[in-house]
Amino acid sequence: MKYSYFPGCSLKGTGRAYEESIIPVMKALGAELEELDDWNCCGATAYMAVDEVKACVMASRNLAIAEKAGNPEVLAPCSACYLVLNKTKHYLHDSPPVAHVVNQALKTANLTYSGNTPVRHPLDIIVNDIGLEAIKKKVKTPLKGLKVAPYYGCQMVRPYATFDDQYNPTSMDRLFQALGAEVVRFPLKTRCCGGSLTGTLPEPGLLCTYIILKEALKRGADVVATVCPLCQFNLDAYHDQIAAKWEPARIPTVYFTQLMGLAFGMDPVQLGLQRGFVAMKPVGQAAA
Amino acid sequence: MFELTRTIKYEADRVKGFGREVTSVPGCENLETCIQCGTCSGVCPLSIYMDYSPRQVMALVRSDFKNEVLRSHTIWLCASCYACTSECPRKIRITDIMYELKQRAMHEGIYPRKFPIPVLAQEFTKMAHKRGRVTENFLATILFLKTNIMAALGMWKLGLGLLTRGRFPLKWESIKRRSELDGMMKTVDNISIDALPQAQHHGHKHNGGH
Known part of the structure; x- marks a missing residue:
């Protein structure tokens, strides 16, 4: 199966390791990712705060380019991109005036939007389409003894909750169990990481981050696994500030695709694991 | 030893029609049915830092306290985690209302x-x-x-x-095609969404920068 791949800005910058791990992992599972031609920023949460209609125009250009590309589905790994692209689809469906303006704008670029291309998160595709049985067959080095805190964040499960429960999602839990890892109980799995507040207002922003890291440590986790580049950045990059403000809460935070790659026997450097601020111990030594 | 303070809001300072304007924006309609249960404030991970809790913002909007709402820190502290929207028993899209208020505050230039x-x-x-x-x-x-x-x-x-x-x-x-995107945005600037026949978009008067 071939997917139109919408990387979003983060996967080309601070979240490179997500891209570096998702492409080989999907390839190993028989899925090819074709990067969307000349894709633009989804608009994220910031654009919605300034101008909702223009935010929809930004997102819809991508949706229209994806329809032109002709692959049946769009794969959006970043939670914010995933949410904004889906939210725009809802707006275009629910609000005729917004749809009218968007269609006029698309026309000037010789683009059209029909709404027939679903935007999906790779976790959904991996767990529900490819399936855990197929994944188990690919496991070469089971993640034995590795205790993982599955952290889903907010925007992949809320507000639409298309493929998992919005209060207690379990897709990632089941995935890591299939990889041979131990999943710790993690009730904060969908609590907000602070989003962009970590960069604008450290006190409220970093408290959100600190609480999640501390809880993961208290639960005995070796590593936190994320599905979103902003969650990964917040949980990984601010350890110095958190230690200065409260206390050290050092624990590595990796992408779920990096853990999959490790279980598939891929090289940690190829998966971008060296890009984390807190290094993950090689599997097997983690429990020691 | 310590000082207790209280902000007093006067009925006379309300901006009549503000609440109606916000609730007429598509997606914000359910605000009218808010029962003030406070679930939104309870689940919000940032409400402890807010000057008005999300529940208070809902009440203030509905009662036309425009200036209090648009100057509040609350709307900017919302990190769009949608916990309130998911949990609201009245299915009020609180996160989207916060976006609407951010747009209005920015448009009127009265944000903190x-x-x-x-x-x-x-x-x-x-x-x-x-x-x-x-x-x-x-x-x-x-x-x-x-x-x-x-x-x-x-x-x-x-x-x-x-x-x-x-x-x-x-x-x-x-x-690569920066002019294409720019052209699309210029098209938006030239359409008044409120002039459209089916438009019930009273909330987007400020759209498009004109």
């Missing part, structure tokens, strides 16, 4: 000035519009230079850490 969050939203939008993509590290740099140079200096270690880990791109990300 020293707050870096609206600056981030504006700079993000500018960069996304101009280049089609956002280079996060440059965005962060611009933000710090515009709001808090001291904080920028404090961030050198983080920047260096990103650089050595290959997570700090040194060139701008841009789309």
